[in-house]
Amino acid sequence: MASTGNIVFVPYVISKDESVKTSKSLEDIQKCAHLQKELILAAIDMVDANSKSGGYIVYSTCSIMVAENEAVIDYALKRRDVKLVPCGLDFGRPGFTKFREQRFHPSLEKTRRFYPHVHNMDGFFVAKLKKMSSSKPGVKPSETAEKEEETTTFVKEKEIKGGVKENGNVSSESEFKKKKRKFSSKPSNGLKENGKESSESEHKKRKKRQFPSKEEISKARTETTPLWSFWSLNPISQSDTSEYLLLSRSCNLHTPPTPRKERQLYDDDHILKAKIDLLNNTNMVDYAMDIHKSLYHTEDVPQDMVERRVEVVARLKSLEEGAAPLVAFLQNAAAVQELRADKQYNLQMLNDRYQIGPTQIEALYQYAKFQFECGNYSGAADYLYQYRALCTNSERSLSALWGKLAAEILMQNWDIALEELNRLKEIIDSKNFSSPLNQVQIRIWLMHWSLFIFFNHDNGRTQIIDLFNQDKYLNAIQTSAPHLLRYLATAFIVNKRRRPQFKDFIKVIQQEQHSYKDPITEFLACVYVNYDFDGAQKEDEGM
Numbered sequence: 001m002a003s004t005g006n007i008v009f010v011p012y013v014i015s016k017d018e019s020v021k022t023s024k025s026l027e028d029i030q031k032c033a034h035l036q037k038e039l040i041l042a043a044i045d046m047v048d049a050n051s052k053s054g055g056y057i058v059y060s061t062c063s064i065m066v067a068e069n070e071a072v073i074d075y076a077l078k079r080r081d082v083k084l085v086p087c088g089l090d091f092g093r094p095g096f097t098k099f100r101e102q103r104f105h106p107s108l109e110k111t112r113r114f115y116p117h118v119h120n121m122d123g124f125f126v127a128k129l130k131k132m133s134s135s136k137p138g139v140k141p142s143e144t145a146e147k148e149e150e151t152t153t154f155v156k157e158k159e160i161k162g163g164v165k166e167n168g169n170v171s172s173e174s175e176f177k178k179k180k181r182k183f184s185s186k187p188s189n190g191l192k193e194n195g196k197e198s199s200e201s202e203h204k205k206r207k208k209r210q211f212p213s214k215e216e217i218s219k220a221r222t223e224t225t226p227l228w229s230f231w232s233l234n235p236i237s238q239s240d241t242s243e244y245l246l247l248s249r250s251c252n253l254h255t256p257p258t259p260r261k262e263r264q265l266y267d268d269d270h271i272l273k274a275k276i277d278l279l280n281n282t283n284m285v286d287y288a289m290d291i292h293k294s295l296y297h298t299e300d301v302p303q304d305m306v307e308r309r310v311e312v313v314a315r316l317k318s319l320e321e322g323a324a325p326l327v328a329f330l331q332n333a334a335a336v337q338e339l340r341a342d343k344q345y346n347l348q349m350l351n352d353r354y355q356i357g358p359t360q361i362e363a364l365y366q367y368a369k370f371q372f373e374c375g376n377y378s379g380a381a382d383y384l385y386q387y388r389a390l391c392t393n394s395e396r397s398l399s400a401l402w403g404k405l406a407a408e409i410l411m412q413n414w415d416i417a418l419e420e421l422n423r424l425k426e427i428i429d430s431k432n433f434s435s436p437l438n439q440v441q442i443r444i445w446l447m448h449w450s451l452f453i454f455f456n457h458d459n460g461r462t463q464i465i466d467l468f469n470q471d472k473y474l475n476a477i478q479t480s481a482p483h484l485l486r487y488l489a490t491a492f493i494v495n496k497r498r499r500p501q502f503k504d505f506i507k508v509i510q511q512e513q514h515s516y517k518d519p520i521t522e523f524l525a526c527v528y529v530n531y532d533f534d535g536a537q538k539e540d541e542g543m
Contacts, residue, residue, distance in 0.1 A: 012094070014227070030067065032068055033065075033067040033068045033071060033072060036061070036068055036072045037076070039071050039074045040057070040059055040072055040075075040076045040274050041076060041079060041080060043057050044076060044082055044129070044131055044165050045057075046082045047131045048131075049131040049132060049133050049134055049154075050079075050243075054130060055130065055131040056085075056128060056130055056131075057082070057128070057129040057131065058126070058127070058128050058129075058130065059072070059073065059076075059125075059126070059127045059128075060124065060125065060126045060127075061124065061125045062122055062123065062124055063123060063124075064115065064123040064124075066096060066099045068125075069095065069111070069113075069125040069127075070095050070096050070097075070102075070104050070108050070111070071097065071102070073095075073102070073104075073105075073108060073111060073127050073129070074104040074105055074108065076129065077105050077107075079136065080131070080136060080326065081131070081132045081133045081134070081135050081136070082109045082129045082130060082131050082132060082491070083107065083129070083130055083132060084105075084111065084127060084128065084129060084130075084537065085110065085128050085130045086107065086110050086128070087110065087111065087112050087126050087127070087128045088128070089112050089126065091112075091114075091119065092112035092113060092114050092119065092126070093112065093113040093114070093115065093534055094108075094109040094110075094111070094112070094113070095109060095110070095111030095112065095113055095125070095127070096108065096113075097109060099537075103158060108127075110127075110128075111125065111126065111127040112125070112126045112127075112367075113125055113462075114126075115531075115533070117531040118532075119376075161222045190522070196469065199200055199240055200406040269295060270296040272291055272294065273295065275288075275291050276288055276291055276292060276295070279291070282314045282373060283315075283370065283373040283374045283375075284373075284374060284375045285305060285308050285309040285312050286309070287375060288305060289301045289309070290303055291442045292305065294425065312374065315370065316370060316374065319363065319366050319367040319370050320367060322360070322363035322366070322367070323360060323363040323364045323366075323367040323383075324357075325354065325355065325356050325360050325493055326350075326356050326361060326363070326364050327367075327383075329350070329354055329355055329363070330357060332388050332529060335354075339389065342536075343389075343390065343391075343392050344389060344392075346389075347361075347392070350390075361387065361390050361391065364383055364386070364387050364390075365384075365387050365391070365396060365400060368380045368383035368387060368400070368403065369381060369385045369403065371383065372403060372406070372407060377407040377410045377411050378407070378411060380403065380407045381407035381408060381411070384400045384401075384403050384404045384407070385404060387400050388400050388401060388404070391491070394431075398424075398427060398431075401420065401423065401424050401427070402424070404420055405417060405420040405421060405424060405449060406449075408420055408454050409449070409453065412456065414453055414456050414457045414458075415457070417452075417453050418453055418457055418463070421446070421449070421450055421453055424446060425446060425467070428442055428443060428446060429472070432474045440475075440476045440479055441480070442481060443472065443473055443476040444476050444477075444480055444481045444484075447467065447468060447473060447476070447477070447481070447484055448481075448484075450463075450464070450467060451464075451487060454467075454491075456486075461491050461494055461495045462495060462498075463494060464487065464488065464491045465488065465491050465492065465498055465501065468484065468487070468488045468491075469501055469505065474508065478508065478511070478512060480513055482515060482516035483516065483518070485508070485509065485512060486514065486518050486521060489505070489509070489520045489524055490507065490520060492505055493520075493524075506524060506528045506529065509521050509525055509528075510525065510529050513525055513529075
């Protein structure tokens, strides 16, 4: 520890262990930090606060570890009457006032950090302290006990590693642990001498986290408002998809989104009115009536709802009559076994034996579509599956496949929905479209729909990378839907097995920085492109 007048320079502790020089373990860092805390207190005590030149302590380390830098200075500020002053350096980054769960004194902004990738020099930390008086602020008993326990543990471990003899025998680490447990002041079973449960045990018992059961999760999923309209290759809009997925943002991709009702953003009546407004554009009239009765606490419903219901029922009966011959055939298991893989043969057989032609097959399509609009997703999925087995029109068959996918998503049959998604992808990739732009648009629709599956399927983290990171689909994202990069970025972050692909994805993030930014992509850009860890911390706080 060097002293120049009334300025004391605190040296940085380097372990004599050669292994520490190449790679510090967490234990080594904690030991160095402990010694640094003792050294800085000793340095402060050496300085005269009433000196004419002022009484300054310069603390500098060749480390960027928070435990050895900000944590040490914060420790000194709490135990000695000192304050931080500007370092007098016109470059460097301000020190941290918070890091992860730790919170430090606000004046730590006056310290300076130096990074190799930013300042073209070794990593350093510099702090300048001014001693205000020789008094020592009172230390809380809990802090004193913590300090004594920390010191005792450190010395004990040092003695054990050094081979300190006890009664002529070298004490082992296991023996030390046994003695520590034996003479511990805290009961190991959580009970006091009088048999009552300790406060610490009670505290842990109260703080135990309660996880929802499978039944509660399933109930929450079924109570979420479904999607209603999808037909003619018109999946939900980009804004609707983004809203759903933003509510699903969490480290656990399988957790259902928190309903707005539970988050208390709107009152119950406001939500019910919004549901009625949304249902007015659908054929789910009975559902709208039930909500109206619940909202206004009456059995009476508006006349326009009654009239609308009459129209829907009449239309449903009409479509049912048109598709009745084919529906009756499909319900006959023996007759269905006569169908073959050859669609032309099936059409001829149906026409000759059952008088079922293209009109009845088209009626089945319309009937299935109407069933979907009325909320009968199970019936719609079954009829659409049968329709695709008989349909010879490729456009109609593709539209029916979109409807089947939507129905399976709404019923939360994620495995079946994934199969339909892959089947739809194969058709889109192999089909000749009238224009490349049309194909790009359909791929973008497919990726939006796939998010519902990937955020709920057990293998969703991997599946989303397999789809979105393909050249064709990644080009579509960069062309017309850069906002989808955030979901691919999240999947890469939580999937450690895809590190080689992750490097290529970082290049995409770098290319798209000028056209699209959000906290997730900016976080990756700060860490992997700009090496700006301070900026990354700010983006992490904003997420």
